[in-house]
Each structure stands twice: as structure tokens, then as C-alpha cells.
Amino acid sequence: MDTPAASLLETALRNMQPGGKTSGIPRIEVHVDQGQDSENACQYRAMACFILQGSKRVSFGDKVLRYEAGHYLVSALDLPLMGQVYSDARQRPYVALTLVLDPALLNELILAMPVAQDDEGSEPGLSTAPMTREIEDVLARALRLMDRPQDISILAPLVERELLYRLLSGQHGKLLRQIASAKGPLPKVRKAIGWIGQNFDRTFKVDDVGAACGMSRATLNRSFREITGLSPLQYQKQLRLLEARRLLISGDYNVSGAAFAVGYESSSQFSRDYLRQFEASPSQDLRRSGTLLPSRRAA
Known part of the structure; x- marks a missing residue:
């Protein structure tokens, strides 16, 4: 049986050409790239970026982050970065899914969840973490909607809520709560x-x-x-x-x-x-x- 990650890649690559971004799902984009020879300027919004294949390097000032397949990045701010994407070791294309964060929806979920006791201090506005199996499952369901556009208006909001819930429950919960506050x-x-x-x-x-x-x-x-x-x-x-x-x-x-x-x-x-x-x-x-x-x- 295919793993969620394998199914996710199959769906993304079947529906997107290199350079493609639109998924048809509100606030979700899919990026496919054969890899880049040099860094390029890119503007990050308040978003989460999940890498499904390949890897990416981003630099901002003297800070450098590199994350690869099976990991995701959360950006809390509009940040001008230098970024470079890489194919994987077998020269297969870079594939990533991004979710633009909706502060109103984040706040709605936070109010419905048990109150979190965050310690004082600010979180870095850019941070990475490994994806959990639960997050991979939600991403797989999100991209399967690309094959069933008639279901997007009904099911996409449910998938988005669950994905944000999984992120709020993980190690970026404090940063996401700060975005909504x-x-x-x-x-x-x-x-x-x-x-x-x-x-x-x-x-x-x-x-x-x-x-x-x-x-x-x-x-x-x-x-x-x-x-x-x-x-x-x-x-x-x-x-x-x-x-x-x-x-x-x-x-x-x-x-x-x-x-x-x-x-x-x-x-x-x-x-x-x-x-x-x-x-x-x-x-x-x-x-x-x-x-x-x-x-x-x-x-």
C-alpha cells in the first residue's frame, strides 16, 4: 500500500507541471521545480511550506535555514528572503505545498482549543520542524481534492481547519498563537x-x-x-x-x-x-x- 507521502507526490506531480503553483484550493499552492542553480529573491508571507520532495535553502540576513522532504517551515511575517530549491538525490523535482495562514481562522481554532500556557518571550518569525504522520495525512487529503474539483467548496475548508489544528498542536503552536493574537x-x-x-x-x-x-x-x-x-x-x-x-x-x-x-x-x-x-x-x-x-x- 502506498504511504501518504507517496500518494501526495503522485497527486501533486500528476496535476502540476514544473513551475506550476495553482492548486484550485483557496490559500493552498503547489510548487514543482527541477532545481535552481543559484539563489533567487522570494517574498514569504505568513504561511506554512511543506516539502514533499527535494529540499530548500533560505537565507535572511545572517540566518540560514535548510529543510528537506518530510519537513515544513512556518513564517509568521512578510519576509524578503533569498531562496534556492534543490532536486533530490535521484534528480527528481522539488515539490512543495504552501498554505497561506488565515489569522481569523487561527483565532477561531485557538478559542475552541484548551488554553495553552505559553512561556514569555518571542518566537523567531521563521522556523522549521519535521512533519508528523497526522500532517501528512491531511496534506494527502488536501491534494486529492485536486482530482475532484467539485468537492473543493465543501471539503477544502474542513481540510484547512484540520491542518491548522495539527500545526497548533505541534511545536509551532506558540508561534501560530502569536500570529493570531x-x-x-x-x-x-x-x-x-x-x-x-x-x-x-x-x-x-x-x-x-x-x-x-x-x-x-x-x-x-x-x-x-x-x-x-x-x-x-x-x-x-x-x-x-x-x-x-x-x-x-x-x-x-x-x-x-x-x-x-x-x-x-x-x-x-x-x-x-x-x-x-x-x-x-x-x-x-x-x-x-x-x-x-x-x-x-x-x-
Whole structure:
């Protein structure tokens, strides 16, 4: 008899082509990839990512996480990361399922479950764990719905609730409860991240971020670093560099144009930061795009 994991892979590969994402199930996506030769910028939302085959490496600041088939990752925040996916040892494609987390549904489940006695302190906003047999069973049922689209509207909400229940009952329960809660530092750090995302291309002070999310400078710096591994200004720099790389690869900007577009005032400082972050110069990435165009703002 096939194991749940084997059935899961069979369903995913039968229904998805490499590069595919849509599953037809709300908040669930399936990713199939033959593997990548280098890191790529990716934006994580509040989500869970379950790897069914292959492995993935993500880096954020000086933090690096690598997780493989049979493991999953929970992200509590919108985080700009560098990620790279790998096929498995037999060169079979990377396959993963992601679930975008619904805070309202999480809160509904939390209220229905026995009260958990979480210790004080913040959880890292990005964390991995091995999948349990119960989680694999739920994922298998979720993907079987891809073969029966007429059942999705009725059964998908039930499957989503059970999957969130299994996650809340596991070692990421505290982090998920923090996502759903309006209390504690995580909601304020999420607000700070949203503010930085809207203002990353201009100069600001940490006090400006603190005022926007209702935290003192010291508290914001401490909570932000505990949850993301970076200071607010380091996070801003990460956003700038990832956006600059996207602009360069798109071919719409030259090096100085990309630097100024994301808020740098010095092209040379931009090049130094870029090389340190990506281990390649902006000019090298521009040449890889196969385009050398005059600087211009994208339409």
C-alpha cells in the first residue's frame, strides 16, 4: 500500500507541471521545480511550506535555514528572503505545498482549543520542524481534492481547519498563537515591517518606525531582532538590495539607476553592499540578464 507521502507526490506531480503553483484550493499552492542553480529573491508571507520532495535553502540576513522532504517551515511575517530549491538525490523535482495562514481562522481554532500556557518571550518569525504522520495525512487529503474539483467548496475548508489544528498542536503552536493574537510584540513588529515596506526607499530613523507601530526605540530594536534576526535598518537594507536585484535582472535599470531607485545616495556604497549580500557585483547580475540598457524608471 502506498504511504501518504507517496500518494501526495503522485497527486501533486500528476496535476502540476514544473513551475506550476495553482492548486484550485483557496490559500493552498503547489510548487514543482527541477532545481535552481543559484539563489533567487522570494517574498514569504505568513504561511506554512511543506516539502514533499527535494529540499530548500533560505537565507535572511545572517540566518540560514535548510529543510528537506518530510519537513515544513512556518513564517509568521512578510519576509524578503533569498531562496534556492534543490532536486533530490535521484534528480527528481522539488515539490512543495504552501498554505497561506488565515489569522481569523487561527483565532477561531485557538478559542475552541484548551488554553495553552505559553512561556514569555518571542518566537523567531521563521522556523522549521519535521512533519508528523497526522500532517501528512491531511496534506494527502488536501491534494486529492485536486482530482475532484467539485468537492473543493465543501471539503477544502474542513481540510484547512484540520491542518491548522495539527500545526497548533505541534511545536509551532506558540508561534501560530502569536500570529493570531493582538497582544505581545509580534503584531507590532508586523506593523513595523509593513511601514518599512512602504518607506524602504527613503531615509528614516528607527524612532519613525517606533512611532508608527507604538513601540519605543529600544523595545522595537529588541523585539524586531528577536523575531526577524535583523534590526529595522538592516531589514530596510535587505528590502532595498532585493528590490535592486529585481530591477537589474528585469533589464529596466542600469547599476546607478537601480541604486537610486531603491533609495541609495551613493552608487559605490550600493555596489559594496550588493556584493556583500549576493556574492556578485551589480554589473555581473546585469550582464547575466543579457541586457545593458540606459537607466530609466519602469512604467
